[in-house]
Amino acid sequence: MNRKQEILQRLSRSGDFVSGQELCEELHISRTAVWKNIQKLKEEGYPIEAVTNKGYRLLSVENADIFTQDQVMRRLGTEWAGRPLLFREETGSTNDDIFALAAQGYPHGTLVVAARQTAGKGRRGRTWISPPDGNIYMSILLKPDLRPDVTPMLTVVMALSVYQATVDLVSDDVRFGIKWPNDIVVSVDGGSYRKVCGILTEMRMEDSEISAITIGIGLNVNQTRFDPEIAENATSYRLATGRSINRAALTARIWNRFEENYRLFTQTQDFSQLRPAYEEGLVNRGRAVHVLDPRQPFTGTALGIGDRGELLVRSDADGSVVHVSSGEVSVRGVRGYV
Numbered sequence: 001m002n003r004k005q006e007i008l009q010r011l012s013r014s015g016d017f018v019s020g021q022e023l024c025e026e027l028h029i030s031r032t033a034v035w036k037n038i039q040k041l042k043e044e045g046y047p048i049e050a051v052t053n054k055g056y057r058l059l060s061v062e063n064a065d066i067f068t069q070d071q072v073m074r075r076l077g078t079e080w081a082g083r084p085l086l087f088r089e090e091t092g093s094t095n096d097d098i099f100a101l102a103a104q105g106y107p108h109g110t111l112v113v114a115a116r117q118t119a120g121k122g123r124r125g126r127t128w129i130s131p132p133d134g135n136i137y138m139s140i141l142l143k144p145d146l147r148p149d150v151t152p153m154l155t156v157v158m159a160l161s162v163y164q165a166t167v168d169l170v171s172d173d174v175r176f177g178i179k180w181p182n183d184i185v186v187s188v189d190g191g192s193y194r195k196v197c198g199i200l201t202e203m204r205m206e207d208s209e210i211s212a213i214t215i216g217i218g219l220n221v222n223q224t225r226f227d228p229e230i231a232e233n234a235t236s237y238r239l240a241t242g243r244s245i246n247r248a249a250l251t252a253r254i255w256n257r258f259e260e261n262y263r264l265f266t267q268t269q270d271f272s273q274l275r276p277a278y279e280e281g282l283v284n285r286g287r288a289v290h291v292l293d294p295r296q297p298f299t300g301t302a303l304g305i306g307d308r309g310e311l312l313v314r315s316d317a318d319g320s321v322v323h324v325s326s327g328e329v330s331v332r333g334v335r336g337y338v
Ligand code: BTN
Pocket: 092, 093, 094, 095, 096, 117, 119, 120, 121, 122, 123, 124, 126, 128, 136, 137, 138, 139, 197, 198, 199, 200, 216, 217, 218, 219
């Protein structure tokens, strides 16, 4: 047990104020060391009250946003997803970390979770701005025994898992959903949608075989300010719900859900068993969409998804149902982002 944990244990056993002097004497450390460790605990999200002449008191931790390896592990109910879990306060990109770990022989299911990234990557070569403002940045290592043509569907399996974990955890008076194929969005001002989560899947090949896949997820959880260039389409769980979200609980639920969805997906190597759950969250369903296909853009109405995770769109031009695959094609709402 390190100093922080010792202090935490002492405060939680007491349930009341413990003076700085008592902590110094019991742990054989200086007053400055007590103070520094208390500051670190507060930065990690522990609600510690400090009152002159009384000392320190730990308030209820049930709903506090304490984002540490321990807090995630206690809630993880998986067999392989997130085992092992490597927790980093700061890293370049968790996707890059996963490929480095894969090269060292880490197993299927290895998870890297970070509280901040300095070189976060988004889709289409964009940057994923990753400030240390209460968000989650994480990537999993998969070494699946799947046909290469089905691996792009893993991103869709992940989107479903994030959506389900969100609905499990966040009260349903705020409407979260999936914008096909894999953005998690939330309804703001009762109408338009903004993005709270992005997913980036990358693959490494060796001798034309898949050697490693990583699915990286960036979630805007408790962030309250956004740069002007992304503020129009992005928001956070906290801004949308008006309350702070426990990141450890959200992280664990995502992997609990993912492990089960992955099992169902790999049984058939298609989306047949997951389609009803995905369509429940699909915000494009029934809405007018622009399909931004560089070869042939068109407009239509989104109907749902097919067994390969493709979006089914009834074309305005001739009423035919077009199967739109992700990849180079993206979809926008006719009047906005969704
Ligand atoms: C997108 O552009 O929508 C995808 C963003 C994916 C960001 C996550 S954050 C964790 C992981 N590490 C990265 O460098 N990117 C992904």
